[in-house]
Amino acid sequence: MAVQPEGTPCWADAMFGDLEGAKSFYGEVLGWTFAEASAEFGNYTEAYANGKAVAAVVPPMPGQEGLSQWCLYFASQDAAATAARIRDHGGEVLMDPMQVADFGTMCLARDPGGVVFGVWQAGTHEGFQARGEPGAYTWAEVFTREPDKSDAFFPGVFSYRQRDMQDGETDFRIYDLGERSVLGRMTMGEEFPPEVQPYVNVYFTVEDCDEAVAKATKLGGVLRFGPMTTPFGRFAAISDPQGANFSVIDTTTTEGEMPKLTDVA
Secondary structure (H helix, E strand, O other): OOOOOOOOEEEEEEEOOOHHHHHHHHHHHHOOEEOOOEHHHOOEEEEEEOOEEEEEEEOOOOOOOOOOOEEEEEEOOOHHHHHHHHHHOOOEEEEEEEEEOOOEEEEEEEOOOOOEEEEEEEOOOOOOOOOOOOOOEEEEEEEEOOHHHHHHHHHHHHOOEEEEEOOOOOOEEEEEEOOEEEEEEEEOOOOOOOOOOOEEEEEEEOOOHHHHHHHHHHOOOEEEEEEEEEOOEEEEEEEOOOOOEEEEEEOOOOOOOOOOEEEOO
């Protein structure tokens, strides 16, 4: 697999206080299987869908216990240079670029509006081995209360082209790399309680959205929104039993016409 272009979402992981609970939940809801935990790397545990690496789960490091959340990583050709651009555009580097054996180099950062994300400079680990297949990553959206800050920051760091969705109801923007849409930006409205921090919402593909929601809620997950059928697919937003937010989507079940997008000057 070729290394992804700079700014492409390339990997996702999450810290869980109850790692076995997380494995049981996502194994049932998304059909994941798991590799043996790597003690050398803090029990980092890769998840697989149909034998392909699609994400990872890991216990929290000392001092990082608390609410779980998914972290999306963006591809970088040079993590140090990306970290410099993050600072130049008003972001905060939470963890300086760190080489992880021969797998690659990682960095953690936060945008000026509080959205935490990762940067990954690939070595032998190039990222997702599958996209858009059942159990695999398919899409992500930045949920922020300060859209102007995110709209200046992410395209500044990763050279995204920006387009606004013309539906008249929500403030939603698409970030493109060339002709490929890679990320959405959603403004958090009053439907989000004040205690919900800005975050990147990761979408995983499922064969049946309603069935995935039923499994998730039976196992202690909380349905936050949906299921709803859109031109992009039938999706739902869920919080897992440990508080990590994510969405599931069946891209084969669609309804309505695709919304028009307008270039942002």
